Amino acid sequence: MLCPPHNMEFAIALSVTDRDIDRLAELLSEAATLEIMPRFRNVSPDDVRLKSSVADVVTAADECAERLIRQRLRAMFPTALIVGEELHEEDTSGLRDLPEADLAFVIDPLDGTANFASGLPLFGVILAVVVRGQTIAGLIYNPIGQEWIIGVRGSGSFLRGSDGPQKKLQVASPKPLSHMIGGVSWEYVDEPLRSRIAMNHAKALAPLNYRCAAHEYRLLASGFGHFALYNKLMPWDHLAGVLVHREAGGYAARFDGTPYGPGIVDGGLLLAPDRESWQELRRELWADPND
Structure with missing residues (x-):
């Protein structure tokens, strides 16, 4: 991987550095700490709104977490395209522009909202990095376990804990x-x-x-x-x-x-x-x- 130059946006468009991954991972953790976990098991039925069906809902945690992530990404990468689940409800142009963008970030600020709203500890924060039509990095943060799974194109996938070494991930062996x-x-x-x-x-x-x-x-x-x-x-x-x-x-x-x-x-x-x-x-x- 490249050593991070002063222009970090240029760096991530060429390759994903360790510094890039660290900053993005910290961002997902920050969003969970500030906007998601204080609301966990503190959601009233009136705070849950239906989108397409009873299996597709949204809460203030989704919206506030996405807003924070967008703000931080915009400060770090001013010209990047940012596509998020909640803003997409208001503006669909990001999805249309995604395949051609030089640099894009795709956010699910709270995946598993129905679980979150019902008090089940099975939810996460997801971020993908896309460069010119190719996904080059993916991060999935588990706020309950305070750990990430991280994949970087050409470099493997790893489980990263908040206070331990990374563990390389491997899919199951084939079976009937x-x-x-x-x-x-x-x-x-x-x-x-x-x-x-x-x-x-x-x-x-x-x-x-x-x-x-x-x-x-x-x-x-x-x-x-x-x-x-x-x-x-x-x-x-x-x-x-x-x-x-x-x-x-x-x-x-x-x-x-x-x-x-x-x-x-x-x-x-x-x-x-x-x-x-x-x-x-x-x-x-x-x-x-x-x-």
């Missing part, structure tokens, strides 16, 4: 579907495919569904889960996690086998330990039960 643990977010899949995939999910050893992509990506990258299927592909949910998973040795592609990346919001996403496992999952989860 009957021995796999995995998640299927079939609630965002249209019929009749929804019912077919939901039924075929029973071919796996056990289900995985935390209602929180941040924790699901951690399990996949750490080797404690084998696969995940998502059909709602907003970039703040998946860009960082897909990079972390790939740098931990995993394989991911859209349902038709094409690559996933910035700017893609449809076509579904399937993650597996390797390409052969992906092909088995694609065949078995889509199989007609009547055949």
